[in-house]
Amino acid sequence: MKTAIIGAGAAGCFCAIQLKRRRPDATVDIFEAGRRPLAKVAVTGGGRCNLTNSFEGIRDLREAYPRGDKLMRKVFGVFDHEDTWRWFENEGVKLTLQEDHCVFPTSQDAMEIVRLLMARMRQVGVNIRTSSRVTSVKALLEEYDNVVVTTGGYRSGLFEGLDLEIVPPVPSLFTFNLPGSPVRELMGTVVENASASLAGTRFSASGPLLITHWGMSGPAILKLSSYAARHLAQSGYDATLLVNWTGGDDAGTIRDQLSEMAARNPQRQVANTHPDTIPSRLWTYLVTKSKIREDARWAETGSKGLNRLAETLTNDSYHVKGQSRFKEEFVTCGGVALSNINNKTLECVKHPGLYFAGEVLDVDAITGGFNLQAAWSTGYMAAVSISEK
C-alpha cells in the first residue's frame, strides 16, 4: 500500500507516524513544499507550542470550534485531548497544564515537539521529501493508493479537476485596528474580564482585553475575531465594536452601583474612585468620555451623568477599521468544505483514497491549543481509516 501525504505540518507528520505504526509494510511519502518539516509547529505558542487544551469550561464544542464543531465531536470520539496528552507523555515529553487550561511541554520549548515527531518519523521509516511542492492532487492520486492532503491553509489550483466544494478562505484570530481613537493612548492597559461584541450581530466574546497602540487585542478580541471571521471579512473589517468593561453586567445594574458609590462618596472626585476591576487611567478616560469633568465630585454628577457613565461602562462604542496580526499567529477560516468528506473516515466522498486532515479543512478554532488539537486528531483519524482499509 502506497500513501502520499501533502504537507509536513502537524497533521501530516502525526498522520504519517500513526499510519506507519499500524501498517509497517506500507510506503508513506510526505511531500513538503518548504525546506524544513514542522516549521510552523516550531513557532507555535510563541515558540513554546500550546499543543492542546484541557477543554475545561467548554460547554459546547462550538465555543472552541466556530467552524467544524460537529466533525470535531466525531473525531474526538477516536482521538481527543486526553489521548493527545497520553500519547506525548508516553513518547517521553512531559506536559504542563496551565491555569488558563492551555497545555505546553514542560520544557516550554516547541522544538521538543518538533524533534520528537522527526525522531519518530525516522524510526518508523516515513520518507520525507522537502522542497517538493505538489501542484496537482489529481496527478498524485494516479500514482498512490491513498493521498492525504494536510497543506494547512487552502491553496487554489491544487484541487483542479476534482470538483470539490471549497469554502472561500479568510483569516481568523486577529486584533482590531481603531484608527484615530484616543483610547490607543492607554496602550498596555488590561481589563481582566471584559466582554466585546459587534453592534447589530449576535457575535460576542469575553475574557481579558488589552488596549494596544493600534487598537484592541487580548483573548476577548481574538475570540470575537474568530467567531465573526467571515462576517468581518464581508464587511471589509469595518464594524462597530461594543465593549462592556464590567464583564457581563447590564447598564441598569451598573447604574445602581454608581448611585451607591455617589451616595457613599459625595465629596470624592469621580475620577479618583475607580472600581478594582478597571485600571485608573482607563477609568479617567471613561469618566471624561461620559462628559463628566475630570475634577467633578460624585455629588455633582447628577442623574444624567450617572446614566451616561453606566452606558459608557457597559456599551462603549468604537469604530473598527482594519485588522492586524497577533504575534504572527493566525488560522484560516474556510477551506475544503466538510460536505466533501465522510465524517467517520475523513475520506473524500467523490474520490475514494483521498483524505483531508488539519487546517486545510473548513475547521478552525479560537486560541488555546485547539487548532493543534484538531491537527493531531484529524491526522490520527485519517491514519486509522487508511490502515483499516
Ligand SMILES: Cc1cc2nc3c(=O)[nH]c(=O)nc-3n(C[C@H](O)[C@H](O)[C@H](O)COP(=O)(O)OP(=O)(O)OC[C@H]3O[C@@H](n4cnc5c(N)ncnc54)[C@H](O)[C@@H]3O)c2cc1C
Ligand atoms: C505563529 C503561529 C502560532 C500558532 N500557535 C498555535 C498554538 O500555540 N496552538 C495551536 O493550537 N495552534 C497554533 N497555531 C495554529 C496551528 O499552528 C495550525 O492550526 C496548525 O499548525 C495546522 O496544522 P496543519 O498540519 O494542518 O498545517 P501546517 O502546520 O500549516 O502545515 C502545512 C504544511 O504543508 C506544506 N504545504 C502547503 N502546500 C503544499 C504543497 N502544495 N505541497 C507540499 N507541501 C505543502 C506547508 O509548507 C506546511 O509545512 C499557530 C499558528 C501560527 C501561524
